[in-house]
Amino acid sequence: MGVIAEFTFRHPGLPLMPSLEESGVCLDVEQAVAEDPDEPVLFVWAFDGDLDDFEVAVEDDDTVDDAALVEDAGDRRLYRVEISDATPVTLYPIDDRMEASRLGVTSSADGVDARLRFPDRESLSTFQPRAEARGVDVTLRGVYSDSAPVYGDQNGLSAKQREALVTAVEMGYYDVPREASLSEVADELGVSAQAVSERLRRGVAAFVRTAFDQ
Incomplete structure (x- = not known):
C-alpha cells in the first residue's frame, strides 16, 4: 500500500535557495524533469515577494544554469529553470530512486515543503536517512495511509x-x-x-x- 509523507527540508545549498532568500518569493514546483537526475529542469511558479528582484537574483544564483520566463500572470510567473551541476544539494535523485512521486513541492526562504507518495513504508524509511546524509535538515510533518493520518496532526497540519x-x-x-x-x-x-x-x-x-x- 502506498504511503504519503509530508516533509520540510532545509539547507542553504538547495536549488534556488539563494534567490529565495534574496527576493522573498515562494515557488510552487509544477514539474521536474531530468535526463541527468543531478541536474533537473524545474518548471516553477513564483509568487509573493518581489518577482523582479527574483529574476535579478537568479542571474547570480550559482545553483542555476539558466532560467527562462514561460508565462507572466501578473502576480505569478512561470519559469523554466535548469539546475546547475554545481548545486551543493539536490533532492531529485533521492526521491526518484525511492520511486517517490511528487504530489506538491513549495519552496521559500524557510525551506522546501514537499508532499511525496512512496510505494511502501520501506521506501519511505530509506528516504529520510539518505537526505540527511547529504547534510539536509529533514522534518517529517506527517505520514498518511490512504486518507487516514498515521502520524502528525489529524488534519494534516504542522x-x-x-x-x-x-x-x-x-x-x-x-x-x-x-x-x-x-x-x-x-x-x-x-x-x-x-x-x-x-x-x-x-x-x-x-x-x-x-x-x-x-
Whole structure:
C-alpha cells in the first residue's frame, strides 16, 4: 500500500535557495524533469515577494544554469529553470530512486515543503536517512495511509500552520468584515507577515487535501 509523507527540508545549498532568500518569493514546483537526475529542469511558479528582484537574483544564483520566463500572470510567473551541476544539494535523485512521486513541492526562504507518495513504508524509511546524509535538515510533518493520518496532526497540519490558523480565526482575520489584518496576526505570533501568509496558505491547502482526500 502506498504511503504519503509530508516533509520540510532545509539547507542553504538547495536549488534556488539563494534567490529565495534574496527576493522573498515562494515557488510552487509544477514539474521536474531530468535526463541527468543531478541536474533537473524545474518548471516553477513564483509568487509573493518581489518577482523582479527574483529574476535579478537568479542571474547570480550559482545553483542555476539558466532560467527562462514561460508565462507572466501578473502576480505569478512561470519559469523554466535548469539546475546547475554545481548545486551543493539536490533532492531529485533521492526521491526518484525511492520511486517517490511528487504530489506538491513549495519552496521559500524557510525551506522546501514537499508532499511525496512512496510505494511502501520501506521506501519511505530509506528516504529520510539518505537526505540527511547529504547534510539536509529533514522534518517529517506527517505520514498518511490512504486518507487516514498515521502520524502528525489529524488534519494534516504542522504545528506552526495550526497555530497560525487558530490565531487568525480567533483574531477575526477570516471574519466578514475582517476584524484583524495579516500584519496584526503576524505581530501576535511574533513573525513576519510573509511567514504568516505562507503558513495560512499551506495550512488551508493541507486541511483541504486531508478533508477531501485530494
